[in-house]
Amino acid sequence: MSATLDAAGGAISARASRIRRRRIDHTMAVLGAVVVIGHGSIHLMGVALFWRLGETAELRFADARPAAGTGWGFVVGAVWLLVTVLFLVAAVLLLRPSVMWRPVGALAALVSAAVLLPMAAATGAGLGVDVALLGIVLFGFCTARAEKTDPVRVPREARRVRAAWRTLATRPAPTEVFSAELVAALPEPARRWLTHAIPAGTPLWNSARVTMHGQIKLGSWRRFTAHQVVAPSAGYIWAATAWLGALPVRGFDRFSSGTGEMQWRMLGLIPVVTAVGADVSRSAAGRLVSEIVLAPAGFRAATWAPGRSADHVVGTWLLDGQEESVELQIGPAGEVRSVLVSRWGNPGGEPFGRYPFGCTMHSEAAFNGVIIPAAVSAGWWWGTDRWAEGEFFRATITEVSHA
Known part of the structure; x- marks a missing residue:
């Protein structure tokens, strides 16, 4: 009887542990997706500026204003919109979950950094988020590489x-x-x-x-x-x-x-x-x-x-x-x-x-x-x-x- 109770208790404990791990994984994915969506949405301010759809105090910097409203400004605004879309796609893939969020997230962070870097004085916080996201993606790639060499590959x-x-x-x-x-x-x-x-x-x-x-x-x-x-x-x-x-x-x-x-x-x-x-x-x-x-x-x-x-x-x-x-x-x-x-x-x-x-x-x-x-x-x-x-x-x- 004692052995039976021990086995039953072990099975219940194992199930509870799996549920806790699943909840933690889900919570981390949701939090990550919220950060990615938030960061991507901020790029809409750049779209508004370069397409002259509105003004935002955070993006009133000298380097950008001459381009706003011009043909070049439209192209730059389109790039900012692309970054927003890439971040939203990365968030969706993160919630699935799908390993494809890593390359999409990396591309979004790299393009974001490219458009923010010339304006670093006004966009330092955004650049910091991009660097952090690239670090997370790099860690994910390293983890995935380790999984590929694991003799027990989980589909x-x-x-x-x-x-x-x-x-x-x-x-x-x-x-x-x-x-x-x-x-x-x-x-x-x-x-x-x-x-x-x-x-x-x-x-x-x-x-x-x-x-x-x-x-x-x-x-x-x-x-x-x-x-x-x-x-x-x-x-x-x-x-x-x-x-x-x-x-x-x-x-x-x-x-x-x-x-x-x-x-x-x-x-x-x-x-x-x-x-x-x-x-x-x-x-x-x-x-x-x-x-x-x-x-x-x-x-x-x-x-x-x-x-x-x-x-x-x-x-x-x-x-x-x-x-x-x-x-x-x-x-x-x-x-x-x-x-x-x-x-x-x-x-x-x-x-x-x-x-x-x-x-x-x-x-x-x-x-x-x-x-x-x-x-x-x-x-x-x-x-x-x-x-x-x-x-x-x-x-x-x-x-x-x-x-």
Whole structure:
């Protein structure tokens, strides 16, 4: 009981820590955006002066007045307006958040400094802000460079849950390798699958990082690219960018530390889907067990039992006190042909409950020697006459790494 309470307390503490970090990141982004917007807006005074739209005491300096209202003055005013626009764009990118705020912010600060420097006697404070912004941008570039050399690169869509991504991607190093003896006691379809999928001597990796692309049904079929990390005993994060015409929708689905979450934003700003709570967590747990086919070396996280035929096997996990099971159909050569889960959800607006969720495997491929499905279709109502309306996901896997 004490160990259980300690584990529960640790999970709650970890979730609270992630929430605090997320709030701090968001607060810093908002404060930074306010400063950038404020500094950019001040340049409108220069536009007003050089286009003779008004007078401001702060900008009544001798060097500028001869140019005001002339053709050259119009050009200079246009440059000041460009600086304002660049700062506003940098602020929007900072709030998304997008790493593109750095080059845009740097360009804005450099152009701002160029127009303020000849008037330094009257614009010293503005120059100071530009120098500070350039310093922040330089620090951001250095940080980004360090991230690129990090063996655990978090995709941009998952940066709001970067700590969870790193936790799933850096599981304890495997201490055992696969052998037929490890699966000798499992039902025959499981043995057929695992001895086909995992070559003898392969480390029993605890997680997999997967790159994929395909189509997802959001009203109509939309293209997407995605990165996923999955650890069969702990959770997954699926981070993707889908396209609604020319508009990107970025975000993630996850199950980690016993909780589920979906968070998706158009242009990185406008919330499209934000979902948390018990129903989301139960549904996400059901999805996790289906992901075993992407990381078959994690088979020991489940208990395995015979399925409804000689080609079916059922794996059961205990996740956050809740049992979740998946049924795999295995072909004669050991290939996975389909996955079926009685998954919690409310497909098509149905009341929350358990409904058939499944995947059809169209091909397989070897990654680092491990054979997994390479082309899949997934959705609700699998195996029923409602599959055509329930299918919402088609993907091709292009890259896999293990840890």
